[in-house]
Amino acid sequence: MAPSAPPPLLLLPLLLGRPLLGAPGQGSGTWSRFSRLPYPQDQLFLHDTFPDGFLWGAGSSAYQTEGGWRQGGKGASVWDTFAHHPVTPPGSPATGPTGGDVASDSYNNLFRDAEGLRLLGVSHYRFSLSWSRLLPNGTEPLNPAGLDHYRRLLGRLRELGIEPVVTLYHWDLPQGLQDAFGGWASPILPQLFRDYAELCFRHFGGQVRYWVTMDNPYVVAWHGYGTGRLPPGVQGGPRLGYRAAHHLLQAHAKVWHLYNDHFRPTQKGKVSIALSSHWIKPQRMTEKNIKECQKSLDFVLGWFAKPIFIDGDYPESMRSNLSSLLPEFSEVEKKYIKGTADFFALSFGATLSFQLLDSHMKFQQLESISLRQLLYWISREYNNPQIFIVENSWFVSGSTKRDDAKYIYYLKKFIMETLKAIRYDGVNVFGYTVWSLLDGFEWHRGYSIRRGLFYVDFQSHDKKLVPKSSVLFYQKLIEKNGFPPLPENQPIEGIFPCGFAWGIVDNYIQVDTTPAQFLDSNVYVWDVHQTKKLIKVDGVFTSKRKRHCVDFAAIRLQISLLQEMHITHFHFSLKWSLILPLGNLSLINHTLVHYYQCFASELLRVNITPVVALWQPMAENQELPASLAKYGAWENPETIQAFVDYAKFCFTSLGDRIKFWITMNEPPVKNLTYTAGHNLLKAHAKVWHLYDKEFRRSQKGKISIALQADWVEPACPFSRNDQEVADRILEFDVGWLAEPIFGNGDYPQMMRAWLRRRNSADLYNFHLPYFSEDEKKLIQGSSDFFALSHYTTTLVGWEKEDALKYDHYLEAQMINDITWLHSPSRAAVVPWGLRKLLKWVKSKYGNVPVYVMANGIDDDQNMVHDKLRVYYIQNYINEALK
Template identity: 60%
Template sequence: MRLRYLYFVLCCQVLCVSGDPDAGSRTWARFLKLPYPEDEAFLYDTFPDDFMWSVGTAAYQTEGAFQKDGKGLSIWDTFTSAGNRGTGEVASDSYHNVHRDIHLIQKLKVTHYRFSISWPRIFPNGTIGSYNEAGASYYINLIHRLKRIGVEPVVTLYHWDLPDTLQRLYGGWSNPILADLFKEYAEFCFRTFGDNVKFWITIDNPFVVAWHGYGTGMVAPGIKGDPGLPFRAGHTLIKAHAAVWHLYDNKFRQKQGGKVSIALGSHWISPRKKSKENIKACQCSLDFVLGWFAKPLFIDGDYPTCMKKNLSSNLPSFTETEKREIRNTTDFFALSFGSVLSFQLINDSLKFGQTESLSLRMVLYWINAEYNSPKIFIVENGWFVNGNTKTEDAKNMYYMKRFIMETLKSIKYDNVSVIGYTAWSLVDGFEWYREYNIRRGLYYVDFLSPDLRREPKSSAFFYQKLIEKNGFPLLPENEPITGVFPCNFTWGTAANSIQVETIPSQFNDPNVYVWDKSGNKKPEKVEGVVVPLRKTRCGDYASIRYQVSRLHRMHITHFQFSLNWPSLVPTGNVSQVKTTLLLYYKCFVSELQRANVTPVVTLWHRTAQHSGLPAPLVKNKGWQNTDTVQAFVAYARLCFKELGDHVKYWITLNEPNIRDEQKTFLEGHNLLKAHALAWHVYDEEFRRAQKGQVSITLHADWVEPAYPFSRNDVEPANRVLEFRIGWFAEPIFGNGDYPQLMREWLQQRNNLDLYDYHLPHFTEEERKLVQGTYDFFALSHYTTSLVFEEVEEKTQYNTYLEVHFIPDTTWLKSPKRGAVVPWGLRKVLNWVKSRYGDVPIYIMSNGVDDDQTETDDKLRLYYMENYINEALKASVLDGVNLQGYFAYAFDDQSDPGFGLYGYIHDEFYIKLSLGHYRKIIDKNGFPSPTAPKQDCTLELYSCPGCSLFFTKKSMITFLSFIGICFVITVGLVMYYSKKPSKRYQY
């Protein structure tokens, strides 16, 4: 599959010829054609050996010392001093902490460090006549320290901190004279530092400088009002860069051997609806931001056509001589992408009615197509966290993971030449117009401590480990395995309920629906009512026959569904049972058996409207009232009695451990007692005759610590698992009481009796009643989430747990259930084993939602393939006693979007995933092509009690084997009966 995918991607790449006019416009169509969901799945691979790993800072954001050792004022010093603003006067004080920052860089194990030189620190008034030796010495010392630890400097000449004098005297970048002054400043830097610098960035993000410095006024120098001013400033910035590039090319390149570029920032934009007009609008949006500077410098020395059409007189023009001087004045493409530009500084006027999105991979592909396949160095990338966040920066860490993974896909799948990546930034600092309200550093800076203490964040540990491994190498646990499940493995599907509303009108006739399986011709009593025998088989009725035939087509061995308690016993009193519905259920389970499909029946399934209870019980406080417990036990006894001859697997309660804001711990206590009492009723009154098994299904989505580098992060995950699964599992499968962690946590929060977090206590009698009331462990599992300790903010859900749930942005997403994380299933299975030993486990429900209008449900197929493979790993590699797997859901009527059968316009259709599931069932897993075919006949013969679990295929093989043996035996008997005895022949 991987090879086919790479071939497809290569074909797509060939179709896009680099350098064509507007070649980047093919990007949107190209990404719509990529294989789904394989293309969106996480890529385990490594970067090229010579890939550059970098981290960066900007002078004004981190240096501080704004008037130290002769430094002049910058436009940012002036801009922030006006009004009640935060400033960079101290910032992270890197000027006085060079040794500490160098140590942090060394710990990260980066190969490159990007920093900017403060123009006013070297030339306080912006001209070479104001040379400040102390300022130059600071950067000489910094560069030498970097070289000593083996880190290459990437030096930015201008990162927004223009000498204030040049702004006041000349109007800053709106004046063409700045190009000459910038060239003089650059020449000094090349001459002074160039022997030790191989990568130069002339100007950082000229779009922000021009548009927001001289247009919107959001950043220094904060000028606004003149619609043509930003474009005049941009004009000067382009010419200044070109002049400096030629300067280096003519005077320094041969000796120093470095490369020069300009850092261009970009967002990404997607069409609201796929149309030529909308794609043109997306192209125009990128041209107004990235193309404004990239097209003149990388292509032809002129502005994009879209800008020239829309701006008319506001956009300056280049002479032919200037165009020749400007074009091709870059040695690589330096890209800035992330929170500084995307979603923050792009306003609606530059979106052209389209939708902004966050896709670094598509930006890289667009640049590659639009600008003749340049070598791309990502010189700034990252996200941000709240200013109050300290060392656990989950949001930043997972966005970084996503961006780096997209970079890897760009290299491996899209054939884009990305040569380096720069995480932004090394330390927390002054964040421009957002001041100190956000943090972007890999290292936390305590701005209130006297020494501005630095501490590594989770993102620092992540980036360090990533660099060490050079990407995301494929580990053995990431790879699928080949193998098969045991011969007695159960394959099933699950539904919330069968569609009882389709009961035909004939079921209202009590003369039709009683059958005599024993041959007894006498009428039968049902709930005290004498009902004549019927003369027709249940399977003769279309509604049942149709449902059973669809199940039979799946090749499953078991079908799990829920009875409808409110419909079956509307008043809650079993003396007033709806006989019609009861007979329908009896018909249904008997016909399942005739089709060799074993029914697995759930007695109670919570529904949103009525909590799955009869209305009178709901009005009487539902599960908070012990009367409901007794009503449930009576209802269970009725079901065992009437259906038990055809049902060998019972689920008392389905997912009672799902807790919402309305469910109290008292309800959970009563649900546990209801389950236990029903189990004992079956065990004492019906098990001997019916020989069935009873248990409870627990919702068991996995939770993973959000910060795998901190021991402290394991505790919140354990807390969630105890409250989510252990709440019901420990009393039943464990010691008969609630988890100790759960009880201690709630007791701590009840000291002042301010919260209703009281966990009931089991009496000794109740403990004995509940403990051990299971025949197997049934769980439902759909997804995995990340969790960490909640500090600053409270979440709406599970506030009493004081945890925060977040997604990993690299995980595949489904429309409803959330992330597709197959390895989470294996982890939860091992968790159950570690807690409760060799208990038989059934995955009673596992599935994902997909577009229910599509027969080609590729996400579900991917989900099923990978989740079942993880189940196989748990069985084969980990020794988990896994007995069965049930795919959820049977059809879209059971749960829209989850079905293996679709449902459109009142008609069912078969989805692609159903056929795939059937193939897995027929093969009993994922056998190796070279392995001998699994033979279950011997195991079946030695284990006659296992026959209930076997697939039809195994049963047919076994019966064929027995038939052959019988024929051979009869033949031998006949042969030897006719042949003379050898004893009398001499």
């Protein structure tokens, strides 16, 4: 008998990992392919390592970091001229440096930068040569000081065992060439660029294995000669922009052939061009929108990539849309340009890929930061080339100094997506370069953002490099060659203890108190022929019978659904505002009370234990009776006694059926004043003691308060400051109400110390009340178990990055790890957060019994199968088992 075929799911990773050959236009299948990948599995973080020999590096460019613009005989570049133009109206106050005159001063700190590279442990360093430092006028004579500078840099890299990746031209064209010939608008520039490259190959080629002719010609052509946004600032419109690009492509091809014919045999290096791209996704998955996405990539990346990697000519979509605006290559030129790259050098990041992308080149589609999909598209569109990511990262605010958490999580996402492209998609990526080694001048953004791994104080004299948290992140990543699987990331197999409670929560059960027909004494006739309605027969009555729980049809349906789940417990909340509409016992909704009695009885009948909360703050009035909400709610001390009276009524009416009580379910600490929280704690304690003294002996139940307790993690795991913020948030979010009950009867000392500090600085005037000694004794220990609700995990840091997500009161910046799964409402799915929370509760409050009263996530309402919720439940339960 033939062996059975293995399950298709087991074959999927192998099929996805095979190298796939492509051809022009085949990249258009990328969008549909990724839309069909299994969800959420395909979006999970990949714990794996990169192939052996993978290149890890960092990069910088001359104008952004070197400074020394008038040192050592350097000539002016177009960026020097552009930056020296006034950027503020005359008479405006100075705001610091606005150009690259000094920048990070790498020209005078060569060994400083090399030490940073050594600390990182990188295998390669990408930097650019300053054309105007080597050839001040753009042509001969050679500047000896410039030559010596780069020889010393290459020598130091060789001593450290770091491979140089050298860019000949990174936007800083000598001003002399712009003045004499009009820069890249002139057809003479390709030959002058070849002459410059020959000089570099001759003097440096023995020490360089990877050459990049030029960086991002799209920006140079389009914004340098088309829009004029960047140097040389020529507003020549599209026609001149396309002409400049034409010359840039010719220049690149000349340099590649020069190296191939005269230097490759002896130097054995490789030459390419660094092309930058965005990624784009369709607004809706239609054939028309996918074609527009393909066109968007053609007009930016394909503009240069297709001539070089395919056939020497521009994309068909450009030629058909631009007509005479786009220059033409002769057949000889096409053959000359085709194949002039030994690898695909890719740049992908905020500044180049998105901020400098003209909106009309999106063709009404949506930008996306999916590096993985771009890598796959390149592999399909350009015959699966070897790809070297020569620039990638994001940015942080110019004010960020040490803990650049936002930068770390973007880096983590991009590197993980690169790993997925290699392991899942068969894309041939052999190296990665983070941008940049150190803070510098960020082109059109100036010094308003930072992209360096090392912090530089631009106002200081010595320009010391200060490692940011991202240095430690990248250093450890290089050391491990990726994200190797760790034991704590692996699911475990096992069983929960005997008697473990498995339950479901429904904050408010669907109460339907419509009386059954047998409780109505009237007699009706069905008007079957005309109105189809029941018509009451006047004066005719039947005898009533007693009410039964089965009269509530809604109960039977809910109980049957719960039975199918095989749960042991069901948690729901009572509606205080409906049971006692006036907030006291003068008016009682007996029908609703009977409904709750019946519901609890039916649960017990099918062996499901009811877990009942007395109060669940949901609506705008916090589900308090109107009379209490109107007069201050929990701010009013009288609400304490009203709650005690309400609780006593519930214990009396329902207590024989209820063995687990929750006084208050998820009090809204984010919206409570300190006075309200003070009264709420006293109300809880009074109710606990009421049950303990008057009802526990006969009813034999347990009672507690349920706190919402989401985990808070320091955004930078290496930062003590971030850890302090996380500890502070946990104390304010959970400890505020937990410490008095499960601790010493008083608020956390951290809260009091923090509020004293904030108030003493005249920033706030928040008063955290004090308990009397008797009140402390009343509150301390007023719980039979620790009940908590847990839904997600939040990252926090101390460095202010995004004002919209910054808590000024607690001095906490909320950060998002974009590698995490997120629900439609953007709630993060972080299973290990539950385990960390449970350990935190144990460490602070001892080995108290813990009930996770609520845990779950929203899912796409349009999906038939709630796949995200299934993943969420499985993995959070597994973390609880750990």
